[in-house]
Amino acid sequence: MHINSLGALPSNRVDSPVTTADLRINPLVLLVDDDPTGQLMASEALEAEGFDVIEAVDGVEAVQLFAQHKPDIVVMDVVMPRMDGFAACAQIRQSAAGKHVPVLMVTGLNDIDSIKKAYEFGATDFVTKPINFFTLPYRVHYMIRAKATADELRESRAKLDKAQRIAKLGHWEWQTQDDQCLWSAECARILNVSKLGNTLHTLIECIHADDQVMVNALLERTKIDSQRFSTKFRTRTDNADRSRIIQVEAEPDSTGTMVGTLQDITERANAEEQIHNLAYFDLVTGLPNRANLNDMVDNAITKARIGNKKFALLFLDLDRFKQVNDSFGHNVGDALLRSVSTRLGEVIRETDCVGQIDDSVAAIRPPDKIARLGGDEFVVLLDSIERVEDAAYVARRICKSLAKTFQLSETDVHISTTIGISIYPADGKTPDELLKHADVAMYHAKEQGRNCYHFYSQSIHKLSLERFALERDLRESLESGGFHLEYQPKISIRTGDITGVEALVRWEHPTRGRVSPADFIPLAEETGLILPLGEWVLRTACQQMAEWIECGIQPFVMAVNCSSIQLVRTDMTNVIKSALDATGLDPTCLEIELTESLLLQNVEEGIAILQALKSLGLHVSIDDFGTGFSSLSYLKRLPVDKLKIDQSFIRDLNTDPGDAAIVTSMITLAHNLDLTVIAEGVENTEQLGFLRANRCDEIQGFLISRPQPADDLQQWIERFNSQLTDKAA
């Protein structure tokens, strides 16, 4: 027996765990055989080749010597007293040092059962008796070398596993042809599952539902093109906060197998987000900061340029903020800034749809609109405004909202706000310009003291003030009953009978006087006030007609105009139905006049709307006919009763042969389509003569009567009917 003994350990190696195995120069073989003859020959043969040998005569001694010396290899006979080779091998394997040590079992020649059993008990290899002692040392050498290689591999794999665990990085392989996947241990940990399957589906299952489609599409493409890819996804989880962000990358190897990595980059992504937040958001309010605002405005400019739209920048300055800070301290000041940002958000949300006819536009607007520049300065970005008054409207709402008491924990605070407004593209084409000009406008507003907002451009400022005042008056009049209706009769040319009246809305304002519908109807349409106004007109007209019938007047048709806004934004059929129900008016006594342009916007929708209206039993006519360039092919598909020739064709009927030809054609056309035709704006007998000669059915205009208030018209009707009776008599 020759075991190295190196004496005292060098002091510098005391700290590190050193095993006897580390200190050996020659590899150590544990020979286990109860036959001393075989033992002697084997040890001679092994020692001759540079091995050190220790010997055991049975399994019990083998286990004991193994634990004591941790040899590099065990060569062990099977049949031994006390404990046989199988049991000894199994015991050695259970110890930490014996887990991977090579064990060469010596079995009887052709003893297949023993060979099989040896492997089951953990033997590395076997050799049959009689042992060839000349080749034995080479065999042992080889096994020790193989073990060293396996150790290195294990160690390398352990290091890789550890490195992967530290880096939260796993590696994987994917054979796209048959969809077979291999995953390193870390992959399952990263994806937070106990085990991953062997197809790619197992990965898809771990992905957040919102990201699945994207990743799936990428992988499907990879199946076809086997190209390098890199993407990120969130993991599926019951709790959204716990979702991890995973980066997955893969590239094809020489055989076409995709080899890749999975990495948990949640911390990195969070850190990046935090850095981004620090760089782009205000710490006190959490609002975007100046740097962020520049990007926001830049984006708004790009969007507005492409869509040919305008937008507004509102530059806010809190009027007495410095005093608040000085009197109550920075904590109160900061709390106030936070409250201001909350209120601004509320106002922006409430007024989000201002000026927006199409709600879908509001729905896709980006959420970031408010920024804090520092100090007491805020900026509100109003993108895609339709009218500059919308900016004024929001500015007024902001001033109103911020003027309300702020109840902070320490104290109540009152402030006021001054706002400067710049409009893209009128007031600037770059973020800098727009901001500077909004700032200038703000100072201007401060100088003017009481005004809470001011536009950068004077003309816009004036215009907005005027339109705003008009809008305000319109609202007030709507609430206070400042509107009334006038009625203009329509006459049958053939019989001279009154066939109907057209209800026309009139606005008599206490200070403005009579305002022309041409001035306030477009504004009512832009602001949506046309909806309550139109409904009021409809009800009032129906009510009036019902009253006249009640009074015993010969029934005729009450015509009411309907704006396109009403048709698009409300269920007009229901509105009309409830007006009829409320007033008890027979639907055959009601006519709805629609402009031709409305029907042209969307033919199929127009037809559907007309059919719905017709189903109520009322009359439908096309107003302003001839101005909208209707296609004749679709005109015949419209379920209407009447065409009204626009007054622009009637005016010069007797002097302009072109107009005369058009009017004649329109009458013929209407009759061919089996429609009644009426001419409006008839002012003299020459026009009447022409229309009569060309078989126009009805006329409307000053020649018959101006529009008149209800009472006047009632008297007029009575007079007109009695004249008619006289004539007939």
Place this chain on the structure above:
Amino acid sequence: MNFQLEQSAIEGIRALQRPGRPDILARLVNLYLDNTPVLIADIRDGVSANDADRVKMAAHTLKSSSAYLGATSLADQCDKLEQKAANNDLSKAGSYIETITTGFEAVSDQIQKYG
């Protein structure tokens, strides 16, 4: 029965001899001569005690060492006894013991000169 030693086995053992080391053949022969009577006694005791395991184990060891020294016939006899003992059959053990004892004496005569 012929218990002639196979000379090739002796040559094989000699080939393991390293310069400057004790004579390996002599050590083996001495080991064999010392151990074998003990093993045969073991077999005999095992048979008397009807302990098939003990018989099997001793026969196995003797088989193995005899084979290494080239005593093939003796090893064969040991093998047969081992097989029987493994099957718990000691019925003809007495006769095997006789043969093995005779065989060992024959082998001893042949290897004594190496010891």
